[in-house]
């Protein structure tokens with residue numbers, strides 16, 4: 001459901017390829033999880049796309065039964081699934097435990113899916129350490145808290161324009177009409193992607209993130225992932241060429257201009273990989289956090305009311321929304337040699353699958369972890385990762401979330417869930433998020449009216 005059509009953003013029902021209404025029955029899932037005694041059965045439930053709505057009872061159960069579970073990936077490769085806060089933190093910060101090209105093996109589906117895998121190898125998440133650090137240093141200049149602060153006015157204007165567009169309709173799909181568009185506009189402007197090209201990315205972005213999931217990868221998902229990869233590659237190569245001819249003051253020109261220590265420049269593949277990860281990581285994660293965060297607030301009216309009365313508490317609330325239901329649920333790590341994680345020795349050939357959502361609700365660290373408490377402090381969640389791959393866009397994401405929640409509460413004071421249409425999760429686990437979040441409110445005039 002969408003309030004009204006706009007150029008390039010056709011109104012959509014449920015995103016193609018995603019299940020319309022995934023089952024969400026918390027009490028029932030708590031009971032089912034409590035009855036499971038084999039951690040492998042619990043893991044099967046976690047990986048089951050039908051249970052996305054109520055993932056947390058299973059994460060709790062797995063942490064209780066086996067906080068560092070030894071298992072195997074579909075390929076037969078040994079793996080550890082890590083759910084305790086202490087072990088997830090330790091793995092993320094361990095100097096000998098890395099995220100590099102080996103992590104892309106999880107996406108390998110043979111010859112029909114190579115373009116996607118090759119693209120991943122050129123992204124920050126999977127570059128070899130020395131190259132990673134060089135590219136990261138370069139990109140991070142655009143993401144310092146100061147650089148991000150300078151964007152606040154622009155971010156607020158984008159938010160106000162989006163609210164103006166839907167204000168008189170009295171209803172919107174908060175995912176399609178708002179949460180998708182805000183971070184996409186912001187990151188495209190930073191990168192130097194023209195605004196009129198934004199609609200091009202809608203289907204590519206979804207196809208690409210679905211392809212990057214574990215499990216349930218059908219031929220159609222592989223095909224769509226390849227198409228999206230080729231689309232992104234062609235698009236970015238053309239734009240890079242255009243920036244070479246006419247350099248601008250944007251991130252793409254900075255990346256093109258950057259020199260390696262030996263004086264060479266980033267290769268076209270590295271440039272495309274960097275643009276891709278910034279666009280993909282820069283919009284989907286924030287979109288999903290905003291969607292799930294607003295859903296959590298709308299389901300807890302007393303917390304929402306508290307924020308309306310104390311908007312100065314929104315930054316603290318943002319940290320709690322990041323903890324309560326995070327969009328990046330999985331990080332992967334691997335070492336060269338055996339290493340210790342808590343009391344466990346992990347083999348050098350074992351992939352560590354770190355479940356961030358489980359760490360964020362570990363009762364050893366968070367009191368009443370299933371309770372949303374927008375005043376919670378301290379809040380040592382791991383939603384932006386830690387160590388070498390800590391989220392580069394954390395300052396930007398925090399600002400977007402803070403400004404968006406502030407504007408939604410202020411400008412749409414009667415915002416509520418739509419009684420006639422239900423929110424639905426996507427069937428994804430790595431990148432958890434909503435496919436749709438229908439909401440209603442008393443119509444408000446646009447600012448210029």
Ligand code: HEM
Pocket residue numbers: 099124125126136187277278281282283285286289326327328330331332382383384385386388389390391392393394396397
């Ligand atoms: C709420 C929003 C966001 C969340 C929850 C999030 C979460 C994360 C996490 C957990 C990681 C670490 C992955 C790992 O260790 O394997 C990460 C990395 C990254 N994020 Fe974010 N992110 C968000 C927003 C953004 C934004 C807005 C941008 C950029 C515009 C961004 C760019 C990146 C990049 C480039 C990396 C890779 C860093 C590296 O490998 O060195 N993220 N993010």
